[in-house]
Amino acid sequence: MSERNPDRTRADILAAALEEFAAVGPAGARVDRIAAAAGVNKRMLYHYFGSKDGLFAAVCEAQLERAELAFFKPGVALSEQLADAVRVQSAAGPWMRLLVWAALSATPQGGTDRAEAWRRAIDAILEAQTAGELAAELDSSQLLLALVGLVLFPIAFPQLTVAITGRLPSDDQSIVERSGFAAALGSLIAVNDRQATQPKPRYRLTPIVTRS
Amino acid sequence: MSERNPDRTRADILAAALEEFAAVGPAGARVDRIAAAAGVNKRMLYHYFGSKDGLFAAVCEAQLERAELAFFKPGVALSEQLADAVRVQSAAGPWMRLLVWAALSATPQGGTDRAEAWRRAIDAILEAQTAGELAAELDSSQLLLALVGLVLFPIAFPQLTVAITGRLPSDDQSIVERSGFAAALGSLIAVNDRQATQPKPRYRLTPIVTRS
DNA sequence: CGAAGGTAACTAAACAGTTACTCACCGATG
DNA sequence: CATCGGTGAGTAACTGTTTAGTTACCTTCG
Known part of the structure; x- marks a missing residue:
């Protein structure tokens, strides 16, 4: 239990925070809940991310990175x-x-x-x-x-x-x-779809000539 | 100021709550802020809507009604x-x-x-x-x-x-x-749009016959 | 007069952020 | 090569404030 592992701790916090923020949003999120879910002391959260907003920003950043x-x-x-x-x-x-x-x-x-x-x-x-x-x-x-x-x-x-x-x-x-x-x-x-991967019926766009 | 007007009060609360909820969401919304914005005592808010969640539900209801x-x-x-x-x-x-x-x-x-x-x-x-x-x-x-x-x-x-x-x-x-x-x-x-209100060039969908 | 409309001040809990501390690691110094 | 000290990782308990919700009390209308 008393093993040290900064990277792991950081990752645990981020993962728990992602869940919490996604579920209830930044305003609804509870710092204590995140810390508990991560199995980490709340203080660590502030150690790594400074504040709740900082944590939210970090989570967003990380997600945008991989998405x-x-x-x-x-x-x-x-x-x-x-x-x-x-x-x-x-x-x-x-x-x-x-x-x-x-x-x-x-x-x-x-x-x-x-x-x-x-x-x-x-x-x-x-x-x-x-x-x-x-x-x-x-x-x-x-x-x-x-x-x-x-x-x-x-x-x-x-x-x-x-x-x-x-x-x-x-x-x-x-x-x-x-x-x-x-x-x-x-x-x-698509006017002229390159590859006909879809077996669906396909259509071309042709102008309608309207008599005035 | 000390005029009585239940309907007016109710409406004021709903209007202020709509602004607040739309701006910051139910979790971020502050009951005191809503009451202050409505120019109404916070107690009235509970009198009419029971709770913050109740107020949120009422606001949503009212909006869905007219939308x-x-x-x-x-x-x-x-x-x-x-x-x-x-x-x-x-x-x-x-x-x-x-x-x-x-x-x-x-x-x-x-x-x-x-x-x-x-x-x-x-x-x-x-x-x-x-x-x-x-x-x-x-x-x-x-x-x-x-x-x-x-x-x-x-x-x-x-x-x-x-x-x-x-x-x-x-x-x-x-x-x-x-x-x-x-x-x-x-x-x-629309395969065969009824009224030609748009002055844009318009198109009909015609199947592409592909030679196999 | 009594019920509904309205007020001010209060409370208990929840919350973000802090304090004050311990522990493990690691490189430098004698 | 031991040990010393500094730094970063980690903990428990605390604090000042904010917040939803209440109590106890007036006021006005029917």
Whole structure:
């Protein structure tokens, strides 16, 4: 019991804090509860992270580190990417809830450094659009926002997802359904999907000529 | 000052509580702060609502009451409905944040009674699909979930919206952009949009015949 | 006059953060 | 090569404040 292990202690605190923060948010989280769950003296928590807010920031940092969104690399079929994204994000555990708490708790920093990643994703979409692979009349940044929402919204709002679809987003069947739907929608948006991995019926966009 | 007015007092408390809860959530909210903002003695708050949780429930109830989502009535073009929904929800003030807090705070009741409204919306979509107005290969409940997400996601995650699009979702320009995008996407999903209200180029979905 | 509306001051618990201490490790010094 | 001392890891008990919820007491209307 009296073994010393700074790294282990730190990791234990972070793990317990992740659970606590994801479950009840920074305001609802109790420092004593985190310390107890980590099997660590509360003082250690302040030793390593300074304060409750510092701990929350550290947890967010650590989660953002390992949660590479990797949205929309060029050269891969959109429907495939979307289906993958649904699967990956659904399996990512409590980090999504953490992002929601962070978004609500209005920490102005942290979002800025990720802007570069989004910038790249938008560029990839623009590229695909000029190459004629994606519906060109859709605004590229709006499209990215919508696609991110498509993937994350059900995970962020499990209750709403249950109310509408009858299943929790963590449910295996729900993941199958959602990734399938995401792929189908991707096929609608992709004008000329590169790889026909989906056996679903696929469509092309043709202008409607209306008589005035 | 010493005028008596129970209804007024109740309303004042609810209004102040809405602000507070929307801003910092149920855990972060301070009863004293709500009472002070309402210009009311804290005791009155307990008189009318019993407890902090009771007050939160009452606020949510009241907001859900007046926030009729009215998603997807049959007979109106999808693109129009979506654009409207974006405008309405964006103008709806703090209620969306409240919904997010409520979703995170895992109050199992409250979601159940709204299930009927979602049921109707899904039926409307199904109807439109069998009538050949909406892409039939998309699962109806998944489609509803996605469309709700399309409207609400940017509002629920303002920071993310800023990072991707450069604008806050409450920004007038952002509302214009998002409603325009929603309409365009609606046109993609609607096989045969009824009313051509959008001056944007519009498209029909035609199957791609692939040579095997 | 009595029930509902309203007030001020109080309380018991919970909470973030601290104090004051011990213990183990490790490199430097005699 | 022992031992000394400093530093970082760890503990238990405490503190000052904040907070949800209460008590005991007025006031006004029907």
